[in-house]
Amino acid sequence: MSYERIVVLGGGTAGWMTAVALATGLQGTQVELVESEDIGTVGVGEATFPSIRNYHQIVGIQEADFLRATQGTYKLGIRFCDWRVRGEDYYHTFGDFGELDGPHALWGQYRRHVNAGLPKFGEQCLPTVMAMRDRFCAPGQGAASFNYAYHFDANLYARFLRDIAIKRGVRRTEGKVVDVTRRADGGVASLRLDDGRVVAGDLFIDCSGFVSLLLGRTLEEPFLDYSRWLPVDRAWAVPSARTSTALTPYTRATALESGWAWRIPLQDRTGNGHVFSSRFIDEDKAREQLLQQLDGEALAEPRLLRFTTGRRERFWVHNVVGIGLATGFLEPLESTSIYLIQAGLGNLMPLLVPRTRVAPEAIEAYNRGLTRQFERIRDFILLHYCLTARRDTPFWNAMAHVELPDTLAYKLHAWRQTGVLHQYDVEGFDGHSWLAIYAGMHCWPERADPRLSDLPLATSLDWVQTRARQLAEAVAPLATHDTYLARILGR
Numbered sequence: 001m002s003y004e005r006i007v008v009l010g011g012g013t014a015g016w017m018t019a020v021a022l023a024t025g026l027q028g029t030q031v032e033l034v035e036s037e038d039i040g041t042v043g044v045g046e047a048t049f050p051s052i053r054n055y056h057q058i059v060g061i062q063e064a065d066f067l068r069a070t071q072g073t074y075k076l077g078i079r080f081c082d083w084r085v086r087g088e089d090y091y092h093t094f095g096d097f098g099e100l101d102g103p104h105a106l107w108g109q110y111r112r113h114v115n116a117g118l119p120k121f122g123e124q125c126l127p128t129v130m131a132m133r134d135r136f137c138a139p140g141q142g143a144a145s146f147n148y149a150y151h152f153d154a155n156l157y158a159r160f161l162r163d164i165a166i167k168r169g170v171r172r173t174e175g176k177v178v179d180v181t182r183r184a185d186g187g188v189a190s191l192r193l194d195d196g197r198v199v200a201g202d203l204f205i206d207c208s209g210f211v212s213l214l215l216g217r218t219l220e221e222p223f224l225d226y227s228r229w230l231p232v233d234r235a236w237a238v239p240s241a242r243t244s245t246a247l248t249p250y251t252r253a254t255a256l257e258s259g260w261a262w263r264i265p266l267q268d269r270t271g272n273g274h275v276f277s278s279r280f281i282d283e284d285k286a287r288e289q290l291l292q293q294l295d296g297e298a299l300a301e302p303r304l305l306r307f308t309t310g311r312r313e314r315f316w317v318h319n320v321v322g323i324g325l326a327t328g329f330l331e332p333l334e335s336t337s338i339y340l341i342q343a344g345l346g347n348l349m350p351l352l353v354p355r356t357r358v359a360p361e362a363i364e365a366y367n368r369g370l371t372r373q374f375e376r377i378r379d380f381i382l383l384h385y386c387l388t389a390r391r392d393t394p395f396w397n398a399m400a401h402v403e404l405p406d407t408l409a410y411k412l413h414a415w416r417q418t419g420v421l422h423q424y425d426v427e428g429f430d431g432h433s434w435l436a437i438y439a440g441m442h443c444w445p446e447r448a449d450p451r452l453s454d455l456p457l458a459t460s461l462d463w464v465q466t467r468a469r470q471l472a473e474a475v476a477p478l479a480t481h482d483t484y485l486a487r488i489l490g491r
């Protein structure tokens with residue numbers, strides 16, 4: 001089956017990212033996007049992962065245009081507060097740790113020094129040092145190499161992409177899908193809208209959000225529930241007024257009694273949310289806890305979102321490919337949903353060659369690849385919880401005793417026993433990221449690599465102190481995030 005007419009169902013972030021990718025990569029193919037203003041979009045999803053920069057580069061979006069259109073700011077990573085114990089914090093930014101990095105690097109040495117008045121682990125990582133001081137500059141200036149992402153207003157982003165997609169030839173159809181006609185082979189033939197119009201296609205991209213209208217409801221692809229590992233199932237979200245404090249170049253994720261709260265700085269306001277498990281706290285109390293977290297006046301009534309963590313068993317079934325929330329959701333702790341949209345598009349686009357049949361083996365490989373992505377990210381998110389030393393609430397006690405998936409249990413074992421940062425074939429997060437969480441949660445290998453016994457303590461101590469000093473010196477003259485952003489925006 002080749003695909004000449006592609007229908008995208010849904011105009012949220014997933015739908016419009018897909019439409020722009022198709023219009024850019026498959027010129028000449030008819031692309032139609034159906035969305036319903038009445039139903040609306042999920043409207044959250046304001047923090048991203050660095051891969052969004054690759055997406056922008058591929059589809060030809062300029063950073064300054066994007067930041068201007070979406071109230072966007074820069075994101076060096078995430079600051080985790082109170083996750084291991086109350087009163088402690090650490091950063092996961094997108095950079096390396098110098099001499100301390102690598103699968104057999106200086107873990108043991110650092111650990112032996114850890115009580116000797118050493119700099120904090122994060123002070124070995126350039127973007128973390130920048131984040132701690134609210135500084136920002138793009139990488140590649142000087143010898144610095146690290147990565148970064150953005151925060152933005154999800155509704156404005158969808159609108160921004162919509163304008164680009166329409167300019168590139170995507171047809172937008174407003175209407176609510178009320179019925180789906182099937183083909184003899186089980187696939188989808190057409191969508192019927194509430195005013196009777198029919199939208200037919202060869203390939204349907206299901207971007208209908210949590211409702212998963214085609215992949216889930218119509219094709220009945222099973223949903224694999226991950227809530228035994230990731231039990232959060234609700235979020236309150238509310239914007240608040242920007243305060244006079246510095247614009248932080250990071251997302252803050254603060255562990256609360258039965259979940260955690262996000263704080264996402266945008267140009268004009270701050271995005272806030274409380275992700276929690278309704279098994280451990282009721283909705284009203286969770287709402288109250290969110291409002292207590294705000295550092296500025298609430299600009300709207302908090303909005304409640306309900307979800308179940310997990311994924312569809314397959315992502316491409318017959319002539320339906322799910323992208324975005326229609327395929328599943330892994331909770332927003334590491335801002336990976338938009339990354340998963342991109343992972344889907346990155347695997348899909350090379351298979352869509354005009355007038356060429358997509359082989360069943362390619363579809364199987366597509367499903368395998370995304371399954372791995374979901375599983376690896378699930379493990380990475382769970383790592384943040386399972387290493388907690390908190391036992392002060394039933395939620396944290398339960399998270400500390402979750403039975404781990406085998407894939408994560410093996411990684412943890414390899415790390416603790418030998419100091420090896422084991423990586424599987426498809427990984428969303430590299431070794432630096434795993435290391436940032438292990439170090440932040442004080443999870444160190446039990447043994448130093450024997451090869452390190454030849455390294456005098458004084459030498460490694462000197463390395464660590466020198467690097468911390470050099471990074472502090474490099475960051476001191478950099479512009480603040482506010483100033484850098486104003487410069488990029490031409491203000």
Ligand SMILES: Cc1cc2nc3c(=O)[nH]c(=O)nc-3n(C[C@H](O)[C@H](O)[C@H](O)COP(=O)(O)OP(=O)(O)OC[C@H]3O[C@@H](n4cnc5c(N)ncnc54)[C@H](O)[C@@H]3O)c2cc1C
Nearest residue numbers: 010011012013014042045047177208209324325332337338
């Ligand atoms: C609490 C929370 C926090 C999140 N935070 C982040 C984050 O920080 N970073 C991140 O990357 N992701 C985050 N996400 C996920 C992110 O919001 C989504 O991945 C992203 O917005 C994509 O959503 P979507 O386009 O798949 O679905 P939606 O935005 O729900 O869009 C669905 C579309 O389908 C249309 N539709 C549905 N049914 C019909 C119908 N019958 N007829 C016609 N149209 C229909 C709707 O009108 C809408 O246009 C978060 C999600 C939640 C719940």
